[in-house]
């Protein structure tokens with residue numbers, strides 16, 4: 013159920029970037045089978061942030077190149093995306109990028125500062141600030157689409173997941189000016205100036221939709237919408253201030269022919285609302301057991317998750333206990349893609365990741 017909201021109709025029409033062309037079919041993909049609610053021969057697994065600082069080969073390749081520059085250099089993006097597939101044998105690749113890439117590409121002053129995260133030069137807080145925000149033009153993200161083209165050649169039968177940040181998580185960075193613990197300016201804006209808030213969210217929904225449609229047209233096999241910070245909201249506030257805009261994005265992708273994964277952190281109370289926004293697979297953080305999550309969304313959706321990333325720092329026997337528990341809980345949902353409950357932490361031992369992937373693959377299905 014969505015709350016009636018004028019914002020639903022105020023999303024500016026995104027340029028039509030959809031192409032109905034044939035998609036590659038990967039009939040043997042365990043990952044894609046699980047997203048359809050099937051039980052493939054083995055439990056499929058990939059890890060959020062699998063491409064990145066936990067890998068020495070990533071650190072070597074990135075040395076001297078900025079994060080955003082790396083995301084806009086097709087050969088580098090392709091190689092970094094393939095690294096975890098090669099090393100760990102995961103069942104899907106996730107495009108190496110960042111949620112702020114489409115904002116940066118559209119000309120919004122944002123940088124990624126190591127150890128801090130996205131930092132915005134001029135925070136967006138007024139009607140005039142929102143008015144000035146650009147739309148995303150396809151040519152501005154051409155290097156990302158070129159990287160996807162390279163990846164389809166490199167990955168063989170391994171599916172490629174495209175992604176984007178959801179409007180709320182992007183709005184939080186733009187309004188706060190950077191990472192925020194309490195999201196206080198963002199929450200103040202949605203209450204104090206709901207018109208400005210909804211105009212901002214509608215613009216971000218437009219950018220996100222364009223970016224995802226372009227990725228689908230370029231050939232990604234699945235998409236994930238990251239609403240990482242949605243868990244900072246009550247369900248009531250999520251439904252009123254956020255859901256219509258995420259639903260607008262996911263609704264536009266509904267007919268695209270790729271599974272849509274919807275993920276956030278700390279969203280135990282929000283799972284039904286996030287499912288209402290239109291997901292094919294619900295991403296679950298480590299706080300909510302997968303069988304509980306499956307029940308909360310009505311029992312009809314495949315789940316993705318949800319090993320606590322900190323567990324990868326424990327001994328192998330302890331990791332195995334958790335992998336078994338999560339596989340058993342996931343078996344009670346209509347489909348299960350094994351993942352972490354949030355991204356790989358930077359100091360994680362790469363060998364511990366490989367061993368964990370092996371443990372997942374050894375689980376009975």
Ligand code: CP3
Nearest residue numbers: 060061062063064108109110111126127128129238240355
């Ligand atoms: O999952 C993957 O392997 C693909 C790559 C990916 C990155 N960011 C690369 C990255 C993905 C999917 C993201 C998404 C992202 N970025 C999210 C949503 C997922 C989540 O973690 O909740 C968010 C909130 C961001 C914003 C962001 N970008 C943060 C908080 C940080 C960390 C800041 C830091 O340095 O500690 C980044 C930077 C970032 N994004 C890095 C990587 C590999 C680190 C930059 C580096 O290696 O120098």
